[in-house]
Amino acid sequence: MSAPPVPVKALADTPFARFRDEFKTSPVAVAALGVVVLICFVALIAPLISPQNPYDLARLVLSDARRPPGYVGSGGFTHWLGTDAQGRDVLSAILYGLRISIQIGLIAGGIAFALGATLGAFAAYFGGRLEALIMRIIDLQLSFPAILLALVLAAVLGQGKWPLIAALVTAQYAYFARTAHGAASTERSKDYVDAALSTPLAASRVVFRHILPNCLPPLIVVATVQIANSIALEATLSFLGLGLPITEPSLGMLIANGFQYMLSGRYWISIYPGVALIVLIVAINLVGDQVRDQLNPRLKR
Amino acid sequence: MLGFVIQRLLQAFVVMLVISMLVFTGVYAVGNPIDVLISPDATQLIREQTIRAYGLDQPLWKQYLDFLGRLVRADFGRSFIFNMPVLDLIFSRLPATLELTLAAVLGATLLGVPLGMYAGYRPDGVAAKTIMAFSILGFSVPTFWIGLVLIFTFAVSLGWLPAGGRGATSTLFGVQWSFLTGDGLTHLLLPALNLSLFKFAMMVRLARAGTREIMLTDTVKFARAAGESEWTILSRHVLRLIAIPIVTVFGLEFGSTLAFAVVTETIFSWPGVGKLIIDSISTLDRPVMVAYLMLVAFFFIAINFTVDIAYAALDPRLRTRKAS
């Protein structure tokens, strides 16, 4: 039941070192972080390690299509995870797909973070009617399901990477805004902000240099969750045919393309990209869970 | 309390108006519906007649005002594709979605809350860890993927359950329901399970977090010191205390589950409004898109409104504050 007593170590002196030491006590979280780093690395060097460039349509051979895992294709190499309906090597498609999924997740999450945190912090800083209006809009948007918002936006903006990112950002910035607003309101009422205000500093300086850094812990928690969410959302939109163009299939689209073949037992076209997607998302969420538990002051005794 | 209700109603009205504007302009930006309405080889005359018949030659603001005017009479226009009043079309699909959503949310709550409470009560136990592992999976894995796996496992490999459709239905209050027939139930099971997993994970987490925090409070210590059993403490004290966030989320999630039904309905070919909206997006059926989004927005505002009132009813502290 109870964990073995942890040997007493010299207390870490920086907040980051303390955070890192506490993080290390959870083997699951450490393993998950390892998986995330590994996947990101593999995705980064995908062009170097994949057997095939899955986006080069000229290289695809139709007679190789829908072959089961282990099939040796006309390219002379083994398709360890089989091939899809266009004769694409599923493993290569997964590696490239991960690349796109991670890229979009990070870009969308990053923009949503910057936009939402700034908006929320400024709302808390200025207060009054402006704050009330901004927060009312954000609350309203939060009550509206992100997937539907993204769905409509993706439909309105059309296919492509940037429309998709815009849709994801619109669907997600509100989470950051509310979190930043909550944390910033608490910070706003503290003495040091008044102290900063009594000096001739610009409002933006007070917000960016003093208030926002102190709101970081809850924002980081939201960020891990939201990056995982944007990846899942992107996959869902692509699955519904509203995401990326078919020439550069992301994981969601690979899964969608394989769906029709799954009913006839050709599971590998959908299943393997799905497994890759899930391992990535679950690993990010496990890291996020640990970070959240560590940063939640209410669970500290 | 009455003042509070009226104020909220007014707010809701303004919000609906703003949303109608956004939705109308937003959807207006999508594609060119004339290409959908008329075959490419139609004569110029037919083309112009059709454009005029649907009011597409009018400026945007005029079209919006016409739309509002018809809206007052509960007229959302006709579907380009189905050529029938949009409202009739949506209402004919609504029971299927409601049935699916309700089954999913109820299942998720009835199962998720007790399991989550247990996980929060004994956070270090093996059972709690298992429950949480499941909830992380349910939380992380995209709905559409779970749907695929469910179909592959139970419909394709095992052949136990049908892969899609609503199955046989039976009539109650003049509406067709699947859950009233055995065949309908087998059709309902997989999609409902698919749709509920995310909500289940959410309920588990919510109940666990609430229970964990409350178990550390003096309220629990005091109840223990009075000799109350752990069961009494969980079922009477803790459940009542976590009921407030859970009811809120239940309400809000009911709405978002309606939205997520889009994915599940597409995978399981469940003939509800979710499938309708996906079809209408791909066919550029503007009136259906507008009407659907307006209805969803209306649902959300109604749900928020109800949750606010329910909040006031559940939390006595809030009730007196608002009454005074």
Place this chain on the structure above:
Amino acid sequence: MSALLEVSGLTTRFSTRAGVLNAVEDVSFTVDAGEIVGLVGESGSGKSVTGFSILGLIDPPGRIVSGSVKLDGRELVGLDHGALRSMRGREIAMVFQDPSATLNPVLTIGAQMQLAIAAHEKLSEQAAVARCVEVLNTVGIPDAAARIRAYPHQFSGGMRQRVAIAIALLNRPKLIICDEPTTALDVSIQAQILTEMKSLAARLGTAMIWISHDLATVSSVASRILVMYAGRLIESGPIADVLRTPRHPYTLGLLNSLPGIAEPGQDLVQIRGAMPSLIALPPGCAFQPRCGFARAECATRPELTVSGARGLRCHFPLAEAAE
């Protein structure tokens, strides 16, 4: 006649991430039926943990590692959960510091009282309500029959604490452990509750352990006093004797820091330093680093010596040093 409660050699240990500590170490004392005993110490001295240990309410990572707690001669340490549960509330009850944190905000006080009754006996709804009203009257809540349908937030702080006391009294326990029950209240209400608790105890014959950091409060209710420091009992005796001739330097320090005792206009005397961390207690006497009378012998641990009604854990008791 043997005592109602007999605690001997009680040690409660917490194994935390930072290290292992004894929140309560080798604590022994008795409480007679109907007696009010004060338990005094600063925060972290182990006085609340002592209270929880008696009730068997120590949550992991803490546990009672040795010692015994006997109620009417029956051993409580090591009882199974069910037996402990049925003992709590019925034989020993507890009242906490902050009534707004102990009462459940979403249940009416009537509902909460009925849960406490139902924990121990099956009463009809009517009989249970009658009992609640009766007890609420006893603790001085006016219009009790109507007030049982009210929620905790509809009571004032003092009234809320009376409700909590009523819940503790519901099952007519022989002993109530009061963990700083007046600390969170206004001073005027504090005095009121103190007097009423004292007369209640006398009237009902209920014994009390009154835990507080405030020597003044304790001296106005208790007939006997126990002083704790760093998890150990360091001095005990009849309240008047201890106040008149404190024998442990720490008790003297506590007394000197009381506003009522110092001459008007004089600065209050503080005990210098702070209580050491329980994880890194000095060997020997725990108070030695702060003690003005410490000598070389204080590096070995003093044992609790009992003479007559007084108990003491010190190598160089004050009275001897002064005389």
